[in-house]
Structure formats: C-alpha cells, structure tokens
Amino acid sequence: MPRLTVVVPAYNESAVLTAFHARLSKVLDQLPLACDVMYVDDGSRDDTWSIMQSLAASDPRVGTLKLSRNFGKEVALTAGLDHVDADAAVVIDADLQDPPELIPQLVEQWQAGYDVVYATRSARAGETGLKRFTAAAFYRTMEMMSDVAVPRDTGDFRLLSRRALAALGQLRERQRFMKGLFAWIGYRQTSIKYMRDPRLAGATKWNYWRLTQFAIEGITSFSSAPLKLATWTGLAAAVLAFLLAVKVLVKALLHGDPVPGYPSLMVVVLFLGGIQLLAIGVIGEYIGRNYNESKQRPLYFIEEEHRPGARTPLHTEATLQD
Numbered sequence: 001m002p003r004l005t006v007v008v009p010a011y012n013e014s015a016v017l018t019a020f021h022a023r024l025s026k027v028l029d030q031l032p033l034a035c036d037v038m039y040v041d042d043g044s045r046d047d048t049w050s051i052m053q054s055l056a057a058s059d060p061r062v063g064t065l066k067l068s069r070n071f072g073k074e075v076a077l078t079a080g081l082d083h084v085d086a087d088a089a090v091v092i093d094a095d096l097q098d099p100p101e102l103i104p105q106l107v108e109q110w111q112a113g114y115d116v117v118y119a120t121r122s123a124r125a126g127e128t129g130l131k132r133f134t135a136a137a138f139y140r141t142m143e144m145m146s147d148v149a150v151p152r153d154t155g156d157f158r159l160l161s162r163r164a165l166a167a168l169g170q171l172r173e174r175q176r177f178m179k180g181l182f183a184w185i186g187y188r189q190t191s192i193k194y195m196r197d198p199r200l201a202g203a204t205k206w207n208y209w210r211l212t213q214f215a216i217e218g219i220t221s222f223s224s225a226p227l228k229l230a231t232w233t234g235l236a237a238a239v240l241a242f243l244l245a246v247k248v249l250v251k252a253l254l255h256g257d258p259v260p261g262y263p264s265l266m267v268v269v270l271f272l273g274g275i276q277l278l279a280i281g282v283i284g285e286y287i288g289r290n291y292n293e294s295k296q297r298p299l300y301f302i303e304e305e306h307r308p309g310a311r312t313p314l315h316t317e318a319t320l321q322d
C-alpha cells in the first residue's frame with residue numbers, strides 16, 4: 001500500500017492542535033493509504049510540544065519533531081519534509097485554514113500522475129480588504145518579475161510526490177521562499193480549488209511588517225529585475241538631464257543668463273540623490289542575501305525526534321556519529 005505523510009509545522013498552536021488532529025485523523029482514516037503525520041514544533045513557547053506528545057501517545061501514526069528554536073515556517077516545513085520517506089507528502093497548516101477534508105482530492109490527482117498538487121483559494125474568508133488587496137498586488141508583481149510562475153492565491157497547502165520531494169530536498173538555499181521553490185522544481189503540477197476558512201483560534205503570525213519582508217524575500221530570491229532598476233532609472237534620468245541641458249543652453253544663448261534657477265537645481269539634486277539611495281538599497285538587499293548564503297550554515301537543528309509509533313526519542317547526535 002502506498003504511504004503518505006502529512007507534514008504540519010506548528011508555532012504556538014496549542015489552542016488548535018487537538019481540534020486539528022481530530023479533523024485530520026477523520027480524513028486519514030478514510031484514505032486507502034498507509035498514513036502518518038509529522039508534527040514539527042518550530043520552537044513554540046506555549047505547550048504545543050506537550051500536546052504533540054500526547055497526540056503521539058494516543059495515535060501511533062503521529063511522529064513529532066522539535067526544532068532547537070523558532071526558525072520560521074519555511075524552515076520548519078523543510079525540516080518536516082526532510083524527514084519524510086513515504087511515497088508522497090502533504091503540507092498543511094495547523095490552524096485549520098487549509099481544510100484537511102481536501103486531502104483525498106489531492107491524493108486523487110497524485111494517483112492520476114501529478115507530482116505537485118496544490119490547493120488554490122477561491123475565497124479569503126476572515127481576511128480584511130487591505131490584506132486581500134496586498135496579496136493580489138504581490139502575486140501580480142511576482143508574476144511580472146520572476147522567471148518561474150508562482151501560482152496565484154496558493155499557500156503552502158499541497159501534495160508532493162516522491163520525486164518532487166527528492167528534488168525539493170536538494171534545494172538547500174537559506175532564503176527559502178517555499179511557494180517559489182515548489183514551482184521551481186517543475187514536474188507535472190496541477191491545482192484544485194477551495195474556499196479558505198478563517199483561522200479557528202489563535203492569532204496569525206503575519207503582520208504587515210513580516211508580510212513585507214516575505215514579499216521582498218520572494219522577489220529577491222526569484223528575480224534579479226530590481227537590480228536592473230538602477231540601470232533603467234539612471235538611463236532615464238540621463239536622458240532627461242540631457243534634454244534639460246539643451247533647453248538651458250538654448251535659453252542662455254537667446255536671453256543670456258540673468259538668475260540661476262535654484263528650484264530646478266534642488267529638484268534635480270534631490271531626485272538623483274533619491275534614486276541613488278534606492279539603487280544602493282536594492283543592491284544591499286542582494287548582497288545581504290549573498291552573505292547569508294555564503295555562510296553555508298545548516299538550515300535548522302533538531303532538539304528531539306519521535307518516529308511514528310516509536311516511544312523513545314531518537315538521538316540525532318548518535319545517528320550522525322556512525
């Protein structure tokens with residue numbers, strides 16, 4: 001029987017985890033597959049880890065993984081996926097915004113031969129108009145600027161086949177824009193539509209500051225278009241400056257030069273200063289990312305690991321030694 005692992009990253013999700021597992025198990029019980037669940041505790045500060053332990057104690061399908069600190073969702077997800085050795089993996093959020101009831105449909109497409117099956121939201125219930133607008137603007141910008149098409153209105157909720165998993169496992173970059181990486185690996189990809197539910201309980205970890213960081217992350221790790229921005233604005237400024245010079249020259253020749261133009265001078269100086277700072281900032285973003293990659297640090301550390309069904313912790317140091 002083919003095996004499926006559901007990977008669930010969780011950070012301070014004690015309020016929803018039990019309800020989530022109940023709904024997920026109901027779905028897994030009905031699948032004609034050997035299923036297990038891998039919960040990844042991304043350094044939570046509440047009792048998420050102990051809840052995971054009690055879920056594991058009552059359900060032999062549950063495996064748990066505890067990271068040494070909070071590394072962020074993208075890395076938590078990667079840690080979970082690195083530990084999958086099933087035929088396929090499903091990635092799902094713990095807050096029940098991605099309905100587990102959709103998993104059978106994902107599996108269906110996988111069995112029809114697709115490697116990546118992602119779920120596309122057709123509604124964003126419980127989200128403000130501003131959030132919806134910024135999300136839409138982000139996807140459009142990504143589409144225009146990057147070399148791979150990142151599917152719109154798609155979260156991380158998806159199914160990956162074995163070879164897609166293997167491919168993803170080889171992408172060890174530190175700047176992990178998962179939506180982009182999922183798209184970048186290629187293979188046969190398809191989508192199914194669903195209505196996104198509001199969060200069941202707890203609060204989203206995304207404020208606008210984090211979302212902006214995320215957008216910059218997405219664009220800089222998949223496009224070098226912003227680097228060309230400096231070239232093009234520089235060129236445009238040079239052309240304008242040339243036209244202005246011609247105008248000033250002609251005027252001076254015809255009428256002489258009574259009073260030098262202070263306002264136009266200020267405008268030009270401030271405009272160019274602004275463009276230069278912007279361009280330096282853009283270059284800085286890329287250099288900073290280069291710096292992070294060049295350190296070649298491991299993506300995460302594991303504090304504790306329990307395989308499904310196994311009651312004793314697996315010590316990672318011991319396994320690394322032999």
Ligand code: UDP
Pocket residue numbers: 008009010011012013042070071072073074076092093094095097203204205206
């Ligand atoms: N998450 C995580 N580490 C983090 C932040 C979030 O593992 O540092 C998990 C979180 O527990 C949830 C999923 O990632 O299962 C999505 O998080 P959230 O609901 O905050 O994001 P949103 O649904 O708004 O995209």
Ligand code: MG
Pocket residue numbers: 093095097199204
């Ligand atoms: Mg959420």
